[in-house]
Amino acid sequence: MSTLLAMAWRNVFRNVRRSLLTATAMALAVAIVMGIGALQHGMFDQMRDLMIGEKLGHVQVQHPDYPVGRRLHDTVPEAGAVVEALEREPGVARVASRLFGSALLGTERKTEGVQLHGVDPVREDALRDISEKLTAGSWLGEAGAHGIVLGDELARKLEVQVGGELVAVTQAADGSMGNELYTVVGIVDTGSPSVDRAGAFLHRADLGELLVLPDQVHEIVVVARDHSDAALAVALEATQGAVGDREATVRSWKEVDPSTAQIFDFQAISQWILMFFFYGVSGVGVVNTLLMSVLERTREFGVMRAIGLRPTGVVALVVLEAVVLGTFAVLGGAVLGGLFDLYLVQVGVDFSVHGEGFAFGDLTMDPVVHAHVTPTNVWQPIAGIFGFSVLAAIWPAVRAARIQTIDALREA
Amino acid sequence: MALVTIRDLKREYHQGDFVVQALRGVDLDLEAGSFAALMGPSGSGKSTLLNIIGGLDEPTSGSVVVDGRDLATMTPSERADMRRMRLGFVFQAYNLIPVLTAVENAEFVLVLQGVPPAERRARAREALAEVGLAGLEDRRPNQLSGGQQQRVAIARAIAPRPAIVLADEPTANLDSTTSHELIDLMRSLNRDAGVTFLFATHDQNLLDRVDRVVRLVDGHIEEDRLVGDAVAEH
Amino acid sequence: MKTVLSSLLLLLLPVVASAQETAAEIEALLRKTDDVARGDSSIATMEMHVKTASYERTMKMKAWAQGTDRTLVRILEPAKDAGIATLKVDENLWNYLPKVDRTMKIPSGMMGGSWMGSHFTNDDLVQESRLSEDFTWTVDARPSGGEGQWTIALVPKPEAPVVWGKVVVEIRADELPIRTTYYDEKGKVVRTMAFEDYAAMDGRTVPRVMRLTPADKPGEFTEMRYVELDFGADIPTSTFTLQALK
Numbered sequence: 078m079s080t081l082l083a084m085a086w087r088n089v090f091r092n093v094r095r096s097l098l099t100a101t102a103m104a105l106a107v108a109i110v111m112g113i114g115a116l117q118h119g120m121f122d123q124m125r126d127l128m129i130g131e132k133l134g135h136v137q138v139q140h141p142d143y144p145v146g147r148r149l150h151d152t153v154p155e156a157g158a159v160v161e162a163l164e165r166e167p168g169v170a171r172v173a174s175r176l177f178g179s180a181l182l183g184t185e186r187k188t189e190g191v192q193l194h195g196v197d198p199v200r201e202d203a204l205r206d207i208s209e210k211l212t213a214g215s216w217l218g219e220a221g222a223h224g225i226v227l228g229d230e231l232a233r234k235l236e237v238q239v240g241g242e243l244v245a246v247t248q249a250a251d252g253s254m255g256n257e258l259y260t261v262v263g264i265v266d267t268g269s270p271s272v273d274r275a276g277a278f279l280h281r282a283d284l285g286e287l288l289v290l291p292d293q294v295h296e297i298v299v300v301a302r303d304h305s306d307a308a309l310a311v312a313l314e315a316t317q318g319a320v321g322d323r324e325a326t327v328r329s330w331k332e333v334d335p336s337t338a339q340i341f342d343f344q345a346i347s348q349w350i351l352m353f354f355f356y357g358v359s360g361v362g363v364v365n366t367l368l369m370s371v372l373e374r375t376r377e378f379g380v381m382r383a384i385g386l387r388p389t390g391v392v393a394l395v396v397l398e399a400v401v402l403g404t405f406a407v408l409g410g411a412v413l414g415g416l417f418d419l420y421l422v423q424v425g426v427d428f429s430v431h432g433e434g435f436a437f438g439d440l441t442m443d444p445v446v447h448a449h450v451t452p453t454n455v456w457q458p459i460a461g462i463f464g465f466s467v468l469a470a471i472w473p474a475v476r477a478a479r480i481q482t483i484d485a486l487r488e489a
Numbered sequence: 490m491a492l493v494t495i496r497d498l499k500r501e502y503h504q505g506d507f508v509v510q511a512l513r514g515v516d517l518d519l520e521a522g523s524f525a526a527l528m529g530p531s532g533s534g535k536s537t538l539l540n541i542i543g544g545l546d547e548p549t550s551g552s553v554v555v556d557g558r559d560l561a562t563m564t565p566s567e568r569a570d571m572r573r574m575r576l577g578f579v580f581q582a583y584n585l586i587p588v589l590t591a592v593e594n595a596e597f598v599l600v601l602q603g604v605p606p607a608e609r610r611a612r613a614r615e616a617l618a619e620v621g622l623a624g625l626e627d628r629r630p631n632q633l634s635g636g637q638q639q640r641v642a643i644a645r646a647i648a649p650r651p652a653i654v655l656a657d658e659p660t661a662n663l664d665s666t667t668s669h670e671l672i673d674l675m676r677s678l679n680r681d682a683g684v685t686f687l688f689a690t691h692d693q694n695l696l697d698r699v700d701r702v703v704r705l706v707d708g709h710i711e712e713d714r715l716v717g718d719a720v721a722e723h
Numbered sequence: 724m725k726t727v728l729s730s731l732l733l734l735l736l737p738v739v740a741s742a743q744e745t746a747a748e749i750e751a752l753l754r755k756t757d758d759v760a761r762g763d764s765s766i767a768t769m770e771m772h773v774k775t776a777s778y779e780r781t782m783k784m785k786a787w788a789q790g791t792d793r794t795l796v797r798i799l800e801p802a803k804d805a806g807i808a809t810l811k812v813d814e815n816l817w818n819y820l821p822k823v824d825r826t827m828k829i830p831s832g833m834m835g836g837s838w839m840g841s842h843f844t845n846d847d848l849v850q851e852s853r854l855s856e857d858f859t860w861t862v863d864a865r866p867s868g869g870e871g872q873w874t875i876a877l878v879p880k881p882e883a884p885v886v887w888g889k890v891v892v893e894i895r896a897d898e899l900p901i902r903t904t905y906y907d908e909k910g911k912v913v914r915t916m917a918f919e920d921y922a923a924m925d926g927r928t929v930p931r932v933m934r935l936t937p938a939d940k941p942g943e944f945t946e947m948r949y950v951e952l953d954f955g956a957d958i959p960t961s962t963f964t965l966q967a968l969k
Contacts, residue, residue, distance in 0.1 A: 080593065091588060148777065181830075183830075185825060185828075188828055188830045244825040244827055252775065253780075253801075254840065256822055257823065376584070377584075377586060380580065381586065381597075383572065383578055384598050385572045385576075387569055486545070
């Protein structure tokens, strides 16, 4: 075997230019798949973070009728107990409960119809890092302080600054005209146009008071340990356990928003298409190189067969040549891909159109996408290109093994 | 019992609608220790006969027993094993493996035989020394002259200690001086080490030095005679 | 033969005669329906009973109206909402909230929203459209000899500020409204306003109860009942200002 390996090694270097060209193409394929894969990962991570953080969470708990009618009194029973139970679950990274209500919000001069988000300030911030998205002021404080944080577009429309006072009027759950005065404590750019345009955050207790829904919750949002399907399944099960037989539905974000879930499924598919395209191209390169090399060496294979090398030995030799070539290629590719990844992580790619972020559903993404390198992003192209090259070598190898000794020798 | 026993060997080739009768009924016995040559014009069947004895070609009919085994009844892979274990080959065009050094070429068959590395390397070096190439072990074929390359080929053939070395026109590509040296080498390997040689050749220099000449014409043996010293020894 | 023909003509005669009511008559009828609870000016005390799937409540309120352009409604009961007032001047609507002592103008985008938690929309209060002006009508039924009722189908004129596809009004022979049915563009019933409890108030016979029933929410309705109604009162125009709202 070591002799075969030595032969394979030297055969690869016999036609340095040809091998170098093929190996370079393979290395580039590795680097491209690594880089684009990581970039795509980064982009979809950003999309997922937005999606999960700003909108859906991984798992949602709601009153069965709430998603359909969004009626005030369709709240989650004993939400406090459910949240407490969820916070003890190891498969749950974050939990937040929310109360929603639409209201008129304004000053004497300007009024807008808004969606009020009643949140637990600490939990909500842990879930979506909202305090980092503030463009002015601070995040919500204690209940009863009647602080309100406005979407930046809404703040512009209402012509208010931090410190300004706003009146909210709404029809409370008991039918009365809930109304209250709030002080703007912060202005936020969440990246979700609907929230930025017509969303306002206040303490859940404050909103509960306004809506006459004390201690009530419309939605419990659960964030799993990571974005994987496995983590989702764990979080889903934990949530179902915490909800128990209370009258509430537990849905994964994929059920809540199937069209977005499809976008993420498409990510996996597009990544596979990308990978197999490059694997295929590199495999064709290897076939071409080895086939040329085998045909040139017909006589050599004939001699080796004549002096007793078995057909399997011939196959082994040619496949080993692919292994040697592939090893060099993927090592080079890993280095190249690493540099590519480093650039994409550090600098990123600016996808902005006229300085605007690009929209994804009703969310606006940061226009500069940074790659996110995962171990899979690295080993998959390396193993893939290597594996496909070795696989691709089988055809030329079998051809070499089929060379008829006597014919080969006659070709003097 | 003879090392090679051939009875009524026929070999036909189909070339389009024509049937070429390369061998038309050959009987031949070859003893161990022989230093014999098949001769005859091109197309007389001498290469075909040599290839069949070497298990590289199959007879159409007749029997070929080499080293006690009937090649006609063997599968291709059994014949490959047979070649690897019992036969040595020397070709007109040297046919060394270009990416291997002289010593690696010489030990190649031993590698295939599964001889342990230390032993095969020693035997390959020994074989190279026997063909007069001590000191050139690490040269690649393209760093050797034609004569040297053919010596490496001989070393490769004899290193596994085969029952017989089959050599097809071994001197045809060499100038006469080199050719003489090579013939001297093979002659002494035959005399001193007991290596059996069967040649297919029309090099008169070689024919002058063999013990037996089998002349083929149109696919059958026209003449089979002992020559030179062998006649005297008889 | 001649006799048969003339008796047929005789039979047809009343029909032809009643179909000859003038457009002016119908328009007057519609105008009366438009102004059923309005005089040039009026002061009313009302009870509004709202029943929804999630709550049922009764509010007492007082309303001042000057024609159709100016209305002020102030809630008297329950205590929690007391003092909340809505001022309408032309097509503008303001709410006054005593708890926070602020006045808010209802933005035009919110005109479809509920007024005071009832099934009436803000738009219903502002409503500029009039059956007698913004619709083309066809008479589907008419009373004859003091029996039966008017059924008039109305389709909004192309430029009219109307959200309905069709409105059908039913009117008693004595010209008091029975029911108004509102249809959407597809011809589906959206809501029904029923008039009941006809009684004389301040010298006029009016339906004391108006009940609005949304078609898509079974069991829900809003009922407005006049407790007192005073027509022709002298209301100063200053009543209908933001200052007065407070």
